[in-house]
Amino acid sequence: xxxxxxxxxxxxxxxxxxxxxxxxxxxxxxxxxxxxxxxxxxxxxxxxxxxxxxxxxxxxxxxxxxxxxxxxxxxxxxxxxxxxxxxxxxxxxxxxxxxxxxxxxxxxxxxxxxxxxxxxxxxxxxxxxxxxxxxxxxxxxxxxxxxxxxxxxxxxxxxxxxxxxxxxxxxxxxxxxxxxxxxxxxxxxxxxxxxxxxxxxxxxxxxxxxxxxxxxxxxxxxxxxxxxxxxxxxxxxxxxxxxxxxxxxxxxxxxxxxxxxxxxxxxxxxxxxxxxxxxxxxxxxxxxxxxxxxxxxxxxxxxxxxxxxxxxxxxxxxxxxxxxxxxxxxxxxxxxxxxxxxxxxxxxxxxxxxxxxxxxxxxxxxxxxxxxxxxxxxxxxxxxxxxxxxxxxxxxxxxxxxxxxxxxxxxxxxxxxxxxxxxx
Numbered sequence: 545x546x547x548x549x550x551x552x553x554x555x556x557x558x559x560x561x562x563x564x565x566x567x568x569x570x571x572x573x574x575x576x577x578x579x580x581x582x583x584x585x586x587x588x589x590x591x592x593x594x595x596x597x598x599x600x601x602x603x604x605x606x607x608x609x610x611x612x613x614x615x616x617x618x619x620x621x622x623x624x625x626x627x628x629x630x631x632x633x634x635x636x637x638x639x640x641x642x643x644x645x646x647x648x649x650x651x652x653x654x655x656x657x658x659x660x661x662x663x664x665x666x667x668x669x670x671x672x673x674x675x676x677x678x679x680x681x682x683x684x685x686x687x688x689x690x691x692x693x694x695x696x697x698x699x700x701x702x703x704x705x706x707x708x709x710x711x712x713x714x715x716x717x718x719x720x721x722x723x724x725x726x727x728x729x730x731x732x733x734x735x736x737x738x739x740x741x742x743x744x745x746x747x748x749x750x751x752x753x754x755x756x757x758x759x760x761x762x763x764x765x766x767x768x769x770x771x772x773x774x775x776x777x778x779x780x781x782x783x784x785x786x787x788x789x790x791x792x793x794x795x796x797x798x799x800x801x802x803x804x805x806x807x808x809x810x811x812x813x814x815x816x817x818x819x820x821x822x823x824x825x826x827x828x829x830x831x832x833x834x835x836x837x838x839x840x841x842x843x844x845x846x847x848x849x850x851x852x853x854x855x856x857x858x859x860x861x862x863x864x865x866x867x868x869x870x871x872x873x874x875x876x877x878x879x880x881x882x883x884x885x886x887x888x889x890x891x892x893x894x895x896x897x898x899x900x901x902x903x904x905x906x907x908x909x910x911x912x913x914x915x916x917x918x919x920x921x922x923x924x925x926x927x928x929x930x931x932x933x934x935x936x937x938x939x940x941x942x943x944x945x946x947x948x949x950x951x952x953x954x955x956x957x958x959x960x961x962x963x964x965x966x967x968x
């Protein structure tokens with residue numbers, strides 16, 4: 545049955561290979577339950593409920609990718625889009641997290657509409673590659689900055705805005721030690737390195753006295769608190785400009801983040817259509833299930849490298865998120881110092897996109913730099929993207945190369961100008 549459904553023979557793979565690939569991918573990406581839960585908690589979402597939501601979204605997204613797209617991609621709430629959810633929709637635009645969930649559902653609906661029309665191809669052609677790479681790099685810079693901040697390595701300073709944290713602080717020391725170990729595990733390509741790093745960091749934190757070993761009354765997660773999260777989505781803010789600028793910016797972000805990730809791992813465009821639609825439906829599901837948007841996990845590459853070629857890989861990985869939920873009470877012992885190093889490393893990986901930008905053409909490079917720098921420095925992904933897009937259109941126009949900019953791009957830049965006037 546599995547052979548027929550997933551066409552394993554046509555793909556040149558076996559059940560054993562696909563199962564091992566799914567297991568490998570899950571071990572690599574399972575850290576997302578604790579990390580994403582920690583991020584969503586900063587927006588006011590109950591921590592344990594946020595982790596349950598993360599596991600549920602991962603299960604749902606992987607099932608979509610398995611049964612609809614027959615693709616080995618692993619789907620989880622992405623760190624970039626989670627950062628957008630917390631620090632742009634909630635912190636910058638001022639939406640309650642309940643309304644931010646409504647933004648996720650709406651953006652997912654628009655994304656799905658784009659995937660079933662030719663508009664996706666037109667939009668991909670309209671936005672310059674330099675800005676697409678800059679968006680990924682800017683979000684990566686932001687994620688790395690969050691890791692430095694959450695780990696205590698960077699702290700506020702009234703005179704210089706930021707300064708180095710106190711390395712004698714056990715919280716900061718735990719971050720530094722864990723970071724060094726995680727980098728070593730990553731460079732050695734140890735399977736499940738992030739998960740092992742979290743366990744090591746928690747042990748170090750316990751030895752340093754920063755882990756609160758509260759008594760666990762039950763190994764069952766609190767599904768009662770998650771029930772409140774399920775029914776929390778609020779569309780009452782749909783008439784506000786902030787709501788729709790959030791929808792627009794999030795749609796652009798998830799569109800190009802997933803397009804780049806999927807085509808980068810499996811360049812076969814024939815499979816792209818179905819996997820793209822699966823992500824769109826998963827984003828809608830994420831909002832309904834109480835989480836930030838689902839995304840194609842970069843860690844999917846580990847499963848693909850292990851031989852995963854079909855949806856059986858994503859099926860195995862998705863099913864493993866169900867028993868993982870019963871570890872959630874234990875995950876609350878994990879200190880932020882054990883999670884922060886992952887944000888730093890993932891951010892560094894995303895920052896590699898800078899190397900793909902043409903630095904010799906200043907009309908391409910300057911807008912990209914503005915976008916990359918302003919995403920973390922304004923603590924807003926939307927603000928950085930807005931300035932980058934506006935600068936690109938204006939610079940090209942001012943130097944007599946306005947015809948290089950498409951009408952769609954001018955329309956996007958105009959929308960962002962209105963956004964900055966009304967919101968910044």
